[in-house]
Amino acid sequence: MTSHTRGHPAGLGAVEETVRAEHGRVLAGLIRRFGDIDLAEDALSEALVVALEKWPVDGPPPNPGGWLTTTATRKALDRIRREKVRDTKYAEAAMIGDDTPAEPTGPVEDDRLRLIFTCCHPALAPENRVALTLRLLGGLTVAEIAHAFLVPETTMAQRITRAKQKIKHANIPFRVPLAEDLPGRVATVLSVLYLVFNEGYLASGSDADPIREDLCREAIRLTRQLREVAGPLGPQPEVDGLLALMLLTEARRPARVADGTLVTLTEQDRTLWDAALIDEGHRLVRGCLALNRPGPFQVQAAINAVHTDALDPSMTDWSQVVRLYDQLYALSPTPIVAMNRAIAVAELDGPEVALVTVDGLALTTYHAWHATRADLLRRMGRTDEARAAYDAAIGLAGNTAEQAWLTARRDTLPGPS
Amino acid sequence: MTQYMLSVHHAPDEDFSDIPEDEMQRIFKAVDDFNDEIRKAGHWVFAGGLKPIGDATVVDGRGDQPIVSDGPFAESKEYLGGFWIIEAADLDEALAIAARGSKACAGKVEVRPIDAA
Known part of the structure; x- marks a missing residue:
């Protein structure tokens, strides 16, 4: 056992x-x-x-x-x-009587760093990487991980067992990757940590708490750990960028849900934001910008820095936000990035311009796409279409606080329901 | 050291007669060079390209009497086109070698550890 x-x-x-x-x-x-x-x-x-x-x-x-x-x-x-x-x-x-490693491996000798790379090895299935990282590095129990990802404990235990078996059989190394493999392998680790954070920040499932604070904290802790142990490998702006993105998101958590309902960025009580986390996030973003090696996490962190810079929503520098989304789209041209850019464009050029872009995106199965359309249509006074879009968004949303918010929004629309 | 089988799979509808002769020669040369390289580096155990898939025979020896049938495995759409058996320090080294082999033979390569007897 x-x-x-x-x-x-x-x-x-x-x-x-x-x-x-x-x-x-x-x-x-x-x-x-x-x-x-x-x-x-x-x-x-x-x-x-x-x-x-x-x-x-x-x-x-x-x-x-x-x-x-x-x-x-x-x-x-x-x-x-x-x-x-x-x-x-x-x-x-x-x-072996002493604790020195048998062979010199990689540019840095830190056992945790080796273990992160083993747990997040690309030869393991992505969901198994997440589970193994939380188990071995985070020290979470199988029951906790199973609960976090809403799968039965036996399923989670199997995933972890399978991953450990593959590490053993295929001889997946326990070491820091060679320099030429390093950027790609660091990116794999970051995507695992980002996945853990996101699951915590917008937990899915009707029985789940809307925000799983423990997962957010764990993702931040592991990212800090990665940053600490990867420091000697030279500047890792994407690691800093991911940490900043997490901190600036986490800083807003106290204002994000009220009475089980999601509170949008513009409606949040900004005095509830965590000033210390925002300061740290802004410092990291400035450090990244100074290195001038932009990546998707850094740009997303910069967008969050613009938002958290504004004491009042009306003070948000939307043209800066749009410019950063342009940069993000150049790095990662996905329809979701295009949609988020359009939301910022709506603040500058009006909802009509944004809707043309949003309608052209192939995101009909994504609840946030319907929610975005609903909001733009509402602002344009196209009430019936807005109502239909809210209904579609509510049907697809997996998070209870988000459903509650969308329902409340729909019910404020004028006219017959 | 772990031994790995690097296997090259082809889809059933891949038609090699479409490949121009000079391209074919280039691939043969690239595979020869790769084989020399892993021999020199001490990773080579064994390798072989396989005859066309129509020449395959399947033997099922699980019952009382072995059952021999015209191959390939009916349930598998893709089939094995060739393989190497290599020896490497760990999976990362095996993957790096496999990636070079894949480039040389112009096909995807599956890497599987060999169960040590």
């Missing part, structure tokens, strides 16, 4: 916080040392059981991460002896 089926015992409080903060670092070190994810997970899980008995009584040790590593290493060596595994890999690992 592996640790992921066990989960953490309930009621850990502060101890759990400490453990979660150290989880990725300790586990990554164990995986590097023993070359076996399951063995490392089991050993850490056993060490956690000891920690949960001792720490609440004696208080946590001065260096909890070091304590966990030492205890888990001993547990792993015990297990190897106990099971008398003849596998030479285990035997070799047991005989």
Whole structure:
């Protein structure tokens, strides 16, 4: 039995916080040392059981991460002896007395960074990358990950098991990719972290909380971790851009939902925004701009910086927003980007101009496309068409707060319903 | 070290007679060069191009008596056109070699670890 089926015992409080903060670092070190994810997970899980008995009584040790590593290493060596595994890999690992890696691998020696690249390897299915990253680096339980992505726990357990099996069988390396592969591989990691954040920010499913704060926090924490450990690889403006994008989005969270209903950017109480996160986000965006190596995350962060710069919606620099969307469209020419650009154009040139663009986009199965049309039609006084568009948007929206907002909007339309 | 099979799959409707002779020669040369390269680098274990798919025979030995039938596998639309068996330090190295092989033979390559006996 592996640790992921066990989960953490309930009621850990502060101890759990400490453990979660150290989880990725300790586990990554164990995986590097023993070359076996399951063995490392089991050993850490056993060490956690000891920690949960001792720490609440004696208080946590001065260096909890070091304590966990030492205890888990001993547990792993015990297990190897106990099971008398003849596998030479285990035997070799047991005989290695020190913690230095067997071979120099890549430009940076950080076990967590290696582990992120292993978890987000392109040879793994995208949904498995997300699950494995949250499990191994984030230290989330299988039950928590399953809940976050609204799949049964057994399904999530299978995904994680399958991913770990492929890592083992196909010998997916536990190291920082070579310099020539690095940009592409960093991009894969970023897309996994962005996916985790988005699922948290606009959670799907009728039973789900509209915002899963834990997933947002986890995505931000892992992105900070990636930024910290990837620092020595040289400037990574897209990493900074993604972190800024997340921070500037997260900063608005306190104002984003009221009484279960989504509150749009223009209607939000801006005094509720988190000034510290906005400051940090703006600093990161300025740093990116100085490097002048634009990428999609940086440009999206810059758009959010323009919005969060305005103390009042009327002060928003919409021409700057449109210019940034032009740049984003050049980098990533998708219909969704074109639609968001049109929304900004509506503020400058009026809803008629925007509607021509929006109507030409092949997004009829996307709820936000219908919601955008509904809003533009409403502003143009085309009430019946607006009502039909709101109905279509409500039918397609997966998020409860968004549905509530669209319904309220539709019901403010004048005339018969 | 792990051994990997790099296999080249073709769609059933791919018609090689459309390919001009000089293009064919260019591909043969590129594959020869790639083979030399992985031999020199110590990755080579074995490789072979396969005869046309119509020459395939399927043996099903799962029952009491082996059943031999005219191949290929009926349930598979794509078929194996050729393969290499290579030895590489890890999947990243195998993928890098496979990518060069794919370029050389002008076809997609599937990489699968070989179950160590």
